[in-house]
Amino acid sequence: MPRKSYHHGDLKNALIQAGIQILAKEGVAGLSLRKVAGKAGVSHAAPYAHFTDKQALIAAISTEGYRQLYERIEDIIRQYADDPSKQLIETAWTYVDFALTDPAHFKITFSGVIEQEKEHPAFVEMSQKSFEAVVRIVEACQARGVLEAGPSDLVAVSVWSLVHGFASLVLEGQVSHNLLERMSMREMLVFSLNKITKVPLE
């Protein structure tokens, strides 16, 4: 798809999308600036007009991953406005589902591929917004007696740890074949979540 004009028009977003596609097809190791540029139909150095270096592009791709997660969480909160247990489960599952559906994008977003994250304010902002959404869900669960009382940010760290850890273990294939024959991913996730709730979910 060649472009008509010398200027691309929306190269920055095109590069981010190209990057996400390359991640899906070739994994984290296959992601290079030159391939991303090629896929967007520009020369190998064109990305430097929009990103200071490769890390900046990775940060943008990660930010987009966080943004997608955040949107889904907000949708779930709205959809189950009066059912905090459901909010908790579905948010946890959407996280694990992200990991299973787009492993490389998940890894680059949530598994510390990005270094010096402090230098990428947009990334920090999206990660904080997502965490705050989890805190809101935790507070709603506490109000209904689904989770024990206590500092909501602290409880949110526990919940977030459990879910992130589970997704990581699944991605790394550390969850044994034996176990997977006995129950589904979702059942295992709910089993784990039930360990930290006062009331059984689902």
Add this chain to the structure above:
Amino acid sequence: MPRKSYHHGDLKNALIQAGIQILAKEGVAGLSLRKVAGKAGVSHAAPYAHFTDKQALIAAISTEGYRQLYERIEDIIRQYADDPSKQLIETAWTYVDFALTDPAHFKITFSGVIEQEKEHPAFVEMSQKSFEAVVRIVEACQARGVLEAGPSDLVAVSVWSLVHGFASLVLEGQVSHNLLERMSMREMLVFSLNKITKVPLE
């Protein structure tokens, strides 16, 4: 430190150790085969006599990370042979401590940097042995009523998820400064662990 003879003698292990040192000083991004070779005092292609490619060296470094963790877990099990609660806490803490002490080595070992892990049997074996050690601790905890009954491998996945997730969040700086002022890492970890035990630990 030049070597006397043409042959190195123990180049394979020297390369692994050189890799671990480079990880500590320059992080995951700074790890290259050529630098590892240089640090070991051999030419840039010498590693290929011992590793089929860079992934194989990374797998060996990861296996060594898992081996160190496994040894510490076994020590803890022996040291607290009649106190499963202590085994659980100390094993969890040694995992988080690894992440804090040697972040890059931890990431490369436990955060899915290695691809196609099935092709590296030594790595798979060490990861299974470590998981089985956790299963043993879980079973001991269940026998004492510290953890609820249920399939021990399933409960172990919950515990392992929580601990791995917590370590990852800490490494990525997702645990807020605000929270860290109120309590220590270890207190947060114990707080989370207490959520999944029947009896308070510590």
Add this chain to the structure above:
DNA sequence: GACAACATCTTGACGGCGTCAAGATTTCCG
């Protein structure tokens, strides 16, 4: 409407990287 400043993109170059092939050196074993 001209033109200057600016943003965007191309071209070409550099060193570092993973990898491979060919050959040198040393060790091992019959």
Add this chain to the structure above:
DNA sequence: CGGAAATCTTGACGCCGTCAAGATGTTGTC
């Protein structure tokens, strides 16, 4: 002792991230 095998070096290849210089298009100003 002598050849086979293991180990290491040298040199090359293409891909990579990055930078500098210049070409091209856009925008704002008088």
